[in-house]
Amino acid sequence: MSGAVRRWTIRLVTAGLVAYLVALATLFALQRQLLFPAGKEPPSLERAGLAGLMEPVKIVTADGLDLVAWYHSPPNRNAPLIVLFHGNGGTIEIRAAKAKTYIGAGFGVLLPEYRGYGGNPVRPWIVHTIPQ
Numbered sequence: 001m002s003g004a005v006r007r008w009t010i011r012l013v014t015a016g017l018v019a020y021l022v023a024l025a026t027l028f029a030l031q032r033q034l035l036f037p038a039g040k041e042p043p044s045l046e047r048a049g050l051a052g053l054m055e056p057v058k059i060v061t062a063d064g065l066d067l068v069a070w071y072h073s074p075p076n077r078n079a080p081l082i083v084l085f086h087g088n089g090g091t092i093e094i095r096a097a098k099a100k101t102y103i104g105a106g107f108g109v110l111l112p113e114y115r116g117y118g119g120n121p122v123r124p125w126i127v128h129t130i131p132q
Helices: 003-029 031-035 092-104
Strands: 055-060 066-072 081-083 108-112
Touching: 003 031, 066 092, 092 108
Parallel strands: 081 108
Antiparallel strands: 055 066, 066 108
C-alpha cells in the first residue's frame, strides 16, 4: 500500500469514527425527547370528536399535581370501566376512536393524560417522590 493511499484510508476511518461519535453523543443528549415525544398542546374533546360523549376531569396525584383526563361513566353499576392509556407519543386525542368503540359497546372509559403531556405540568421523565 502506498503512503498516499494509507493516509487517505486513515483519514477516512478517522472521519467515520468522528461522525459515529458525534451521532452517538447527539442521540445520548436527545434520548429523553426521543423516548417521550410528548404532545404539548392541551387535548380537545371537540378535535377528538368526543364532545358530548366524554367530559374533562382532573386527577390529583399524590404529590399534588392536577392532571387532565377524559371520562365517560359506565352506563350502569355493573358495567366495567376501561382505563385507556395512549402510549408514549401524542396525547389522549389519539385514542378517540378506541374510546368511541368502547363507549358504543357499553363500557365506561377513562383516558388519563401523563405528566408532561397534553399541557400537564412537569416533564415525563422526572422521577417524583411522594411525600410521606
